[in-house]
Structure formats: structure tokens, C-alpha cells
Amino acid sequence: MSSEIIPIKVPKWGLAMEEGTIITWHVAEGDHIAKGDEIVDIESSKIANVLEAPASGPLRRIVAAEGEVLPVGALLGVVADESVDDDTIDAFIADYQERFAKEAAEAGSAGPSPETVDAGSLTLEYLKLAPADFEGGVPAVLIHGFGGDKNNWLFNQAPLAEHRATYALDLPGHGGSTKKVDRPDLDGLTDAVIAFLDALELEQVNLIGHSMGGAVALNLALKAPDRVNAVVTVNGAGYGTAVNPDYITNFLGAKKRRDMKAAAELLFADSALVTRDMLEDMIRFKRLDGVEEALKAIAEATLLGENLPDLRARLGDIKAPILGLWGAKDQVITVPDTAALPENIKAHLFDDAGHMAHMEAANEANEIIEAFLEEQD
Known part of the structure; x- marks a missing residue:
């Protein structure tokens, strides 16, 4: 993974899903997680399911609290090697949040339809x-x-x-x-x-x-x-x-x-x-x-x-x-x-x-x- 910072995001489970509720985190900030590990329970309007880790490495930040309702694509946490300093991670999170808010405001609702x-x-x-x-x-x-x-x-x-x-x-x-x-x-x-x-x-x-x-x-x-x-x-x-x-x-x-x-x-x-x-x-x-x-x-x-x-x-x-x-x-x-x-x-x-x-x-x-x-x- 080296110096790469990998975001963990609210998934889109089906066309109808627009947001998810963070139910339970199964890992803590600082834990070393493996790709495919079950890390957080998320409930949409259709189903509750568990999100698996997208990559292996230390979970450097959790930015979404249990009980929060977040839109699809919102940042939940980040995975990054210990070699990445805290200031770089904080800057990544701030940049992601700013870009996500801007893209969400500009995005239309059009998408694939039946x-x-x-x-x-x-x-x-x-x-x-x-x-x-x-x-x-x-x-x-x-x-x-x-x-x-x-x-x-x-x-x-x-x-x-x-x-x-x-x-x-x-x-x-x-x-x-x-x-x-x-x-x-x-x-x-x-x-x-x-x-x-x-x-x-x-x-x-x-x-x-x-x-x-x-x-x-x-x-x-x-x-x-x-x-x-x-x-x-x-x-x-x-x-x-x-x-x-x-x-x-x-x-x-x-x-x-x-x-x-x-x-x-x-x-x-x-x-x-x-x-x-x-x-x-x-x-x-x-x-x-x-x-x-x-x-x-x-x-x-x-x-x-x-x-x-x-x-x-x-x-x-x-x-x-x-x-x-x-x-x-x-x-x-x-x-x-x-x-x-x-x-x-x-x-x-x-x-x-x-x-x-x-x-x-x-x-x-x-x-x-x-x-x-x-x-x-």
C-alpha cells in the first residue's frame, strides 16, 4: 500500500439507495484491517448489510459516527500506511469532504432506469x-x-x-x-x-x-x-x-x-x-x-x-x-x-x-x- 490513502465510502446497494445509516462499527481507529474484513454495518431503506474493507492496512481514521445518516459516496474512514503522517491524512479528508460536497451539489438525479x-x-x-x-x-x-x-x-x-x-x-x-x-x-x-x-x-x-x-x-x-x-x-x-x-x-x-x-x-x-x-x-x-x-x-x-x-x-x-x-x-x-x-x-x-x-x-x-x-x- 506504501503511501497510498484509500477512502472507505458509503456504498450504493441498488439504484434506489441514496443514503445509509451507520449502525455498528466492528473495528476501531488504529486497527489493522484486511481486505474483505467486515468492518461496519450499514442500513439502507431496502436492507441492512455489512460493508467489507476495500483494502488492507491500518484504519487511520473513522469519520462517521454510529447513528449518522450519510449519502452514498460519503466518507466513512481512511486506510493508510503508518508512513503517512497525520497532517497528510487530515488534508486528504478535508479535500475529500470539500470535493464530495461540491460534486453532490452539482450532480443530477439522472441514472440508469428500468x-x-x-x-x-x-x-x-x-x-x-x-x-x-x-x-x-x-x-x-x-x-x-x-x-x-x-x-x-x-x-x-x-x-x-x-x-x-x-x-x-x-x-x-x-x-x-x-x-x-x-x-x-x-x-x-x-x-x-x-x-x-x-x-x-x-x-x-x-x-x-x-x-x-x-x-x-x-x-x-x-x-x-x-x-x-x-x-x-x-x-x-x-x-x-x-x-x-x-x-x-x-x-x-x-x-x-x-x-x-x-x-x-x-x-x-x-x-x-x-x-x-x-x-x-x-x-x-x-x-x-x-x-x-x-x-x-x-x-x-x-x-x-x-x-x-x-x-x-x-x-x-x-x-x-x-x-x-x-x-x-x-x-x-x-x-x-x-x-x-x-x-x-x-x-x-x-x-x-x-x-x-x-x-x-x-x-x-x-x-x-x-x-x-x-x-x-
Whole structure:
């Protein structure tokens, strides 16, 4: 690190995040921290999460107090070698604060916004993020799980978009997409994604699917192998393991925030990550016209009983390489015996994560996913 001063800043977790509340520091000024260490808990309007250290070295200053509400990009602290004198660090902090205040005042609110596309009989909403100055690798389409939407990738899409175009898609019945779902089974959802690829003229893509979206990704790789370069599943369905019916029942039956809490807490190994605003958003979505009917139809056709997708016997037939990521503490979908998976599947387990492993272990997950995709480019 030598004489470099590295700022620690309030992260931007998703397009909707504008500010974060500093909850708890896990390190003290003067501590030596390592890159990837969990250093401070931050809560946004969507989720509470822990920020990892961006670099290794002494934590020379903490400039944000617990309880402070700060905008995205604001300075939290600095990492610098002991060879950097205090006056230089103080000057760096003062300069950063001055520049940040000026840039914040001049910055507009414009940024990437969700778009819609007509895909056959469906209107599908998606968010595209891509490198600004180069084409990047093979594009990636991110497919959420049951009851989710494109915002489930708020910790993942922007980092992945540094290397390739990314499309976070709302499946039919979810998010901003069509709420009328004529074909709520796995093949129907899969064909909706194929129609999305056709509408945007995406000839070949990487598929990254979470939960039910993992089954959609695997099924698409079977149905249209020439369209799929690689598959990543995160706590994916389709591996023949059980889905916790309590999650589906609690989610479908929830009418108020306290009812939804029972379902949401099953998603995370650490239930403290569930925020009041997250629950409010989930309930607000369910109250939209057509949503409850769509979700019930999808649950019955895709996730419950004999309709639960079991692609185990065909996984070895998938031509595209597969990366399977699982949170070991998943309470929604039973983690498969990874040692028994076909040889074309590379597996990784996050010991301290649950069903939302891509959020709970976001930095590590992003690094593993991008490294895997770069191998396939």
C-alpha cells in the first residue's frame, strides 16, 4: 500500500439507495484491517448489510459516527500506511469532504432506469447496466426467484456490469412485468425468458438465476442450448431438493408487515438483515392488481408438490458449464449433496449465508461469479 490513502465510502446497494445509516462499527481507529474484513454495518431503506474493507492496512481514521445518516459516496474512514503522517491524512479528508460536497451539489438525479420490452404477448421490465467504454464479455441475464424482482440483484448487478452488459429481468407476475401469467409452469417462465432474449436480439448469454430463477436458467440451457454460454445458480431450484412449504404459505398468506416477517426471516441466515422497509415493499407489491393471483398460480405450477422441478437426471446433458452457489444455512430450499452433482457443475458453499447467499456474501459471490464467467468468455 506504501503511501497510498484509500477512502472507505458509503456504498450504493441498488439504484434506489441514496443514503445509509451507520449502525455498528466492528473495528476501531488504529486497527489493522484486511481486505474483505467486515468492518461496519450499514442500513439502507431496502436492507441492512455489512460493508467489507476495500483494502488492507491500518484504519487511520473513522469519520462517521454510529447513528449518522450519510449519502452514498460519503466518507466513512481512511486506510493508510503508518508512513503517512497525520497532517497528510487530515488534508486528504478535508479535500475529500470539500470535493464530495461540491460534486453532490452539482450532480443530477439522472441514472440508469428500468426499461420495458414487448416479448411476444408479454411486457417485461428489466434494468440494463453495462460498461461505459467497452463491450465487455458475454452478456449476463439475471433471473430472480419466486416473489422477488430485479432489485434482488442490488448487490451484484453493478459489480458484474463492470465487465459485461447485464440485464436484471422481472419475470411475468413479478416486479414491473406483466401480471397476467397464462403459463405459470417452469416451461412457461423459461419461454418468457427466451422471448426476452429474442426481443433484445441477445443471441447468446450467461444466465444467473436465484432460487426459482435457477431452475429457469437450467431449463433454458436444456431447451435452447445454443443461446446459453454459461449458467450460474444461487440456491437454485431444479436440483431435486425440497422447498420449504412454510415459506410459500407464509409469503402468499401475508397481508400485513408482521405476517410477512415470518416469511422474510427464512430468507437470511441473519434475520437482522430484514428491515421494516423491506417488509413494507414486499406487502406493497402483493397489493398490486393481479399479483396475488399470479404468485399463487406460479407457486402451484412450479414450486409445490409434484410440480416442483427436478432436473437432476438431465443436468449432465447441459452443454454449458454450470456454477452452483449455495448458502449452507438455506431455510427455503434444501442444499443438495454437492459431491453427488454431475461433473459439469462446479459447486461452492457459503458457510454463513442462507437462501439469499448472493446478498449475504455479496463481495465473495461477485468475485466467484465473475471469475467463472471470465473463464467462459
